[in-house]
Amino acid sequence: MIDIHALHKSYGDLEVLKGIDLTVKKGEVVCLIGASGSGKSTLLRCVNGLEVYQGGAIRVDERLVEAERKSIRDIRTRVTMVFQRFNLFPHRTALQNVTEGPIYVKGEPRAEAEAYGRELLARMGLADKADVYPDRLSGGQQQRVAIARALAMRPEAILFDEPTSALDPELVGEVLAAMRQLAEEGMTMLVVTHEMGFAKEVADRVLFMHGGLILEEGPAAQVLGNPQHERTRDFLSRILEHG
Amino acid sequence: MTNFLTDAQAYLPILLRGAATTVGIAFCALVIATLFGLVLALMRYSGNPILSWTSRSFVNVVRGIPILVQLFYIYFVLPDWGIDLTAFQAGAIGLGLAYSCYMAENFRAGLEAVDNGQIEAAQSIGMGWGLTMRRVILPQAFRTVLPPYGNTMIMLLKDTSQASVITVAEMTFQAKMLAASTFENLTVYTLVAGLYLTLSVPLFILASWLERRFGKK
Ligand SMILES: Nc1ncnc2c1ncn2[C@@H]1O[C@H](COP(=O)(O)OP(=O)(O)OP(=O)(O)O)[C@@H](O)[C@H]1O
Ligand SMILES: [Mg+2]
Numbered sequence: 053m054i055d056i057h058a059l060h061k062s063y064g065d066l067e068v069l070k071g072i073d074l075t076v077k078k079g080e081v082v083c084l085i086g087a088s089g090s091g092k093s094t095l096l097r098c099v100n101g102l103e104v105y106q107g108g109a110i111r112v113d114e115r116l117v118e119a120e121r122k123s124i125r126d127i128r129t130r131v132t133m134v135f136q137r138f139n140l141f142p143h144r145t146a147l148q149n150v151t152e153g154p155i156y157v158k159g160e161p162r163a164e165a166e167a168y169g170r171e172l173l174a175r176m177g178l179a180d181k182a183d184v185y186p187d188r189l190s191g192g193q194q195q196r197v198a199i200a201r202a203l204a205m206r207p208e209a210i211l212f213d214e215p216t217s218a219l220d221p222e223l224v225g226e227v228l229a230a231m232r233q234l235a236e237e238g239m240t241m242l243v244v245t246h247e248m249g250f251a252k253e254v255a256d257r258v259l260f261m262h263g264g265l266i267l268e269e270g271p272a273a274q275v276l277g278n279p280q281h282e283r284t285r286d287f288l289s290r291i292l293e294h295g
Numbered sequence: 296m297t298n299f300l301t302d303a304q305a306y307l308p309i310l311l312r313g314a315a316t317t318v319g320i321a322f323c324a325l326v327i328a329t330l331f332g333l334v335l336a337l338m339r340y341s342g343n344p345i346l347s348w349t350s351r352s353f354v355n356v357v358r359g360i361p362i363l364v365q366l367f368y369i370y371f372v373l374p375d376w377g378i379d380l381t382a383f384q385a386g387a388i389g390l391g392l393a394y395s396c397y398m399a400e401n402f403r404a405g406l407e408a409v410d411n412g413q414i415e416a417a418q419s420i421g422m423g424w425g426l427t428m429r430r431v432i433l434p435q436a437f438r439t440v441l442p443p444y445g446n447t448m449i450m451l452l453k454d455t456s457q458a459s460v461i462t463v464a465e466m467t468f469q470a471k472m473l474a475a476s477t478f479e480n481l482t483v484y485t486l487v488a489g490l491y492l493t494l495s496v497p498l499f500i501l502a503s504w505l506e507r508r509f510g511k512k
Contacts, residue, residue, distance in 0.1 A: 102415055122423070129421040139416035143434050153420035156430055198416075205420055 053078045053113055053208055053240055054099060054131065060107030061091075061098055068094045070264035071108070076209065081241045083251040083272070086261030087287055092244040095261070096211045099242070100133045113208070129157060132202035133211040136218050138194040140186040146173060146197045147182040150204045158205070165204070172200040176230050192223030196230050209240035216247060248291060252276055260284045302482045306473055310483075313469030314490050320387050320465055321452045327391025328451065332398025337428070339399070340406045354396045362393045362457050370461040386458030386465075394451050401447060405440035406432060438509045445502030449495055456491075466490060 054076040061069040068091045076082050084092050097103045099110055101117050101124040110117040112127050140149050147169050154165040173182050176196040186194055195215055202210050212231065216224040228250050235241060235254045245251060251258050251272055258275040260268040260283075268281045279285045338350035357365070370385040380388065409432050417427040459468035470487040474480050 100419055102418060125421045125423055128419055133415075133419040135412060135416065135419075137412055139410075139412035141413065141416070141431055143438075152430060153422070156426055157421040201416075201420065 054242065055111040055114075056095075056099070056108070057110075058108035059095070059098060059105055059110060061094055061103065061105040068264050069098070069105070072264075072266060074259065074266065076240060076242055078208070078240055079238045080256045081235045081239075081243065081254055083255040083258045084242065084244045084261060085246065085248075085251065085258060085287070085291075090261040091264045092261055093213050096133065096213050096242065096244060100128060100131065100211055102133075125157075129153070129205045130207055131209045131211060132205050132207045133213065134195070134198050134202050134215050136214040138186075138191070138198045138218070140194050140198055140201070142186050145183050145185055146178060146189065146200075149186070149197055150200045153201065153205050169200070169204055172203050173197070175233070176200050177226070190223060191219045192226045195219065195227045199227075199230055199234070203234075209242065210234070212241065212243040212245070214244050214246065216245070246291060248276060248288070260287065262287075299482055302477075302479055303486055306477075306479075306483060306486060309469050309473060310466060310486055310490060313464060313466035314494065316383070316463065317452070317455050317465040317467075318494065320383060320390065320458055320463060321455045323387035324390035324394060324455070325448060325451060327388065328394035328398045328447075331391065331395035333402055335395060335399035336402035336406060339403050341424075350399070354399055357393060357396045362390065362454060363460060365389050365393055366457060366461050382458070382461050382463045385461055386455070386463040389461075390451065390454060390458065394447065394454075397447050397450075398444075401440055401443045402436065404443075405436035405438075408439045409435045441509045442502070442506040445498065445505045449498045449502060452494060452498060453491065 054074075056072055056074040059069050059072040060067070072095060074082075074095075084095070086092050094103060098105050098119075099112075099117065101119040104119045112131055115123065115127060117127055118124060140146075141152065144152065147166065150169040150172060151162070151165040154160040154168070155162055170179070170182055173179055176199060178193060178196055178200070181189060181193060181197070186197070189197065199210075199215075215231070216227050219227065224247070228247060231241070231243070231250070232254050243251075243255070253272075255272040257269060258272045259266050260275060260279070260281070262283050268275055268279060268284045275284065276288065279288060335350045335354060338346040341347065366386060366389040369380065369389045370382065373380065373385075413431050413435065414427060417431040422430065455465055456467035458465055459471060462468065466487055470483050474483045477483070
């Protein structure tokens with residue numbers, strides 16, 4: 053459902069993505085790992101049309117992702133994104149954050165959107181937080197609201213950019229549990245993460261990125277348990293050292 | 296003192312009529328300044344180079360010319376080009392344009408204070424520019440903008456006195472006429488000062504309430 057072919061992306065003279073090929077099939081969970089600066093966020097942002105790219109092509113359901121075309125809006129309702137820093141709308145309650153897209157972008161009737169919004173919040177374990185503003189929620193709760201907001205668009209896939217990196221360690225588990233549940237329900241997910249435990253248990257495939265290229269990819273057990281590339285081994289041993 | 300009181304009684308109705316005009320012109324100018332200032336700020340913020348340049352140039356030109364000169368220009372020069380305005384209209388438009396630039400700078404600061412992640416979050420659920428503005432950015436910018444907005448209102452109220460030079464019959468104009476015909480400078484200008492203060496006090500209270508309610512926590 054997401055097809056990336058020979059993707060090149062530069063910021064000025066700095067080439068950040070140097071030819072990425074990647075296909076994510078419906079229902080698949082793909083985890084992206086790699087050192088800081090390797091281009092993981094940039095890749096996700098290109099898929100969401102938040103960045104323009106200079107070469108290659110990204111297709112979502114056969115439709116070309118072009119950041120500067122109106123068509124990108126429709127594509128974004130099919131592939132939504134969850135950010136490292138949550139980016140909840142601070143002036144809206146948890147429920148309003150979730151219903152904003154369905155009501156104003158998709159034009160769903162308010163009652164219907166709110167019913168589904170409450171259902172999603174309940175699924176995220178936040179049934180009692182619907183009318184609370186984000187500044188009254190913990191980081192983990194905020195991120196779960198953000199996931200509900202992404203789900204409310206009834207997307208076919210969700211992109212996650214280090215969804216637990218901004219969280220206190222004791223709050224990481226609740227967000228990962230919510231994501232795991234999504235994966236079990238068959239959601240297509242492309243996840244940038246440093247949570248190796250999550251990748252090992254949930255990912256269908258793991259990709260290791262380095263210097264703007266995908267150096268290694270395969271089933272989680274293989275890439276994480278028996279990496280072929282020296283740089284992957286380096287990276288994994290450093291991650292394990294630091295916890 | 297009794298003299299002052301009897302004089303005051305005689306002058307007050309005239310000055311109050313002037314005060315009504317002052318409030319009227321301040322209100323009209325505020326509406327113009329707010330709407331046009333918002334347009335200028337949005338043009339600057341849009342990221343479109345032509346719109347942004349136009350807005351910036353306009354703001355710099357207008358800010359670089361004294362309000363008095365702008366008022367003279369609108370009232371005395373525009374008629375040569377077939378644009379005839381009453382003194383009140385010229386005053387309201389002149390002050391409105393001059394203040395739209397202050398407003399634009401306020402609004403722009405408010406818009407730019409909204410975190411970039413908010414824009415991306417809005418886009419990531421498919422919002423276009425208009426929806427992102429209306430539902431996400433403007434409501435947040437609104438809060439940052441309100442405290443300086445209150446202060447600008449006070450400045451605008453006082454600057455309406457400049458419209459007296461193009462014969463708008465507002466309070467300062469009435470005072471000048473009264474003082475010139477009665478020579479009671481002390482009485483007249485004391486009254487006027489008092490009236491301006493009286494008009495400003497509600498705005499001071501409003502501004503400090505806005506500051507407390509929406510200012511930096
Ligand atoms: N807006 C930008 N302008 C210029 N350079 C950028 C920009 N965004 C990212 N870069 C550069 O692109 C490279 C890749 O950045 P990216 O954020 O994709 O890395 P990452 O793999 O997500 O890293 P991290 O793990 O730290 O999030 C880095 O060298 C970064 O400095
Ligand atoms: Mg990143």
